[in-house]
Amino acid sequence: MVSVLEPMPETVTTSAAKAEATAIHIADVSVSYATKKKTRKTILNGVNLEIADGEFVVLLGETGCGKSTLLRMILGQELPAAGAVFVRGKKVERVSAQCGYVPQKYSLFPDRTVMGNLIMGPETSKFHILGRLRPEFRAFRREVKAEALRQLQHMGLHATDADKYPHQLSGGMQQRVAIAQALMMKPNVLLMDEAFSALDPATRTSLQRILRTVWLETKPTVVFVTHNTAEALFLATRVIVLAKQGVNGQDGAKVALDLKLPETGMSLKRNGQQFLDLVEHIEDASRGSAVADESTPSPEEVL
Ligand SMILES: Nc1ncnc2c1ncn2[C@@H]1O[C@H](COP(=O)(O)OP(=O)(O)OP(=O)(O)O)[C@@H](O)[C@H]1O
Numbered sequence: 001m002v003s004v005l006e007p008m009p010e011t012v013t014t015s016a017a018k019a020e021a022t023a024i025h026i027a028d029v030s031v032s033y034a035t036k037k038k039t040r041k042t043i044l045n046g047v048n049l050e051i052a053d054g055e056f057v058v059l060l061g062e063t064g065c066g067k068s069t070l071l072r073m074i075l076g077q078e079l080p081a082a083g084a085v086f087v088r089g090k091k092v093e094r095v096s097a098q099c100g101y102v103p104q105k106y107s108l109f110p111d112r113t114v115m116g117n118l119i120m121g122p123e124t125s126k127f128h129i130l131g132r133l134r135p136e137f138r139a140f141r142r143e144v145k146a147e148a149l150r151q152l153q154h155m156g157l158h159a160t161d162a163d164k165y166p167h168q169l170s171g172g173m174q175q176r177v178a179i180a181q182a183l184m185m186k187p188n189v190l191l192m193d194e195a196f197s198a199l200d201p202a203t204r205t206s207l208q209r210i211l212r213t214v215w216l217e218t219k220p221t222v223v224f225v226t227h228n229t230a231e232a233l234f235l236a237t238r239v240i241v242l243a244k245q246g247v248n249g250q251d252g253a254k255v256a257l258d259l260k261l262p263e264t265g266m267s268l269k270r271n272g273q274q275f276l277d278l279v280e281h282i283e284d285a286s287r288g289s290a291v292a293d294e295s296t297p298s299p300e301e302v303l
Pocket residue numbers: 033034043061062063064065066067068069070
């Protein structure tokens with residue numbers, strides 16, 4: 001039996017390093033919900049995934065296969081019925097600041113200005129109400145405001161936008177602020193749930209480019225849910241497809257495809273034969289025609 005009190009130093013170092021390098025570990029996660037007929041509907045069935053630090057993972061799959069559910073498990077908004085999720089080696093049991101989250105829309109506080117939205121997270125995580133009377137709060141606020149302006153600029157917004165309220169911004173501008181807001185907390189992991197789906201094509205393309213630049217500069221671990229395969233191939237270093245199993249999907253979804261992509265992105269080859277073949281491969285997998293076996297498939301390498 002291995003003693004917990006006297007661990008072998010080498011083993012500890014190795015597993016600590018592994019936990020550090022593994023940003024997200026989804027260990028045999030299953031999720032089911034009660035139905036009106038008092039039965040249970042299986043949504044995810046034994047999902048296993050290890051996502052390394054700095055990967056840009058895009059989750060694809062047909063509607064209702066459980067992509068958002070999986071994202072909520074990583075965020076800690078919901079807990080799995082079986083299995084566990086670990087973020088940087090720590091079991092997820094509640095929502096924590098180590099994950100930033102950007103939903104499709106309406107994530108900003110409507111009664112706060114853009115600046116108010118951006119500084120709120122860092123301020124409340126560092127100072128309680130009474131702590132704000134302390135002199136160091138002023139200096140902290142100055143720094144946070146300067147960082148907020150940097151983030152706004154990064155997202156292609158102007159300093160003058162900082163004083164506007166969310167209802168004074170277009171949908172695209174609101175999403176830029178939402179991403180900046182998530183990045184203000186310097187999260188280890190950035191979770192984005194169809195964050196660009198409600199945008200017009202030009203704004204969407206512009207935000208895809210900005211997000212890719214931000215990722216290349218700071219390499220956060222990103223898990224990005226989308227329905228758009230071309231978007232996935234532009235952004236991802238790894239594409240994961242979930243697909244329902246069993247008759248009418250009754251057995252819940254599993255990982256059907258796990259594909260590593262070159263870090264340089266697939267965008268340059270858009271419309272090339274390789275790009276089109278990949279799109280077909282991914283879409284086949286989403287429909288369940290390339291379903292993997294019981295074990296987590298090893299990522300296929302592209303190129
Ligand atoms: N709290 C809940 N109670 C009952 N059923 C739920 C709950 N949350 C999600 N579901 C069901 O789980 C399934 C998966 O939902 P989820 O939103 O994760 O899918 P998705 O792949 O993200 O879909 P889409 O691409 O359409 O957004 C759906 O059938 C949904 O109705």
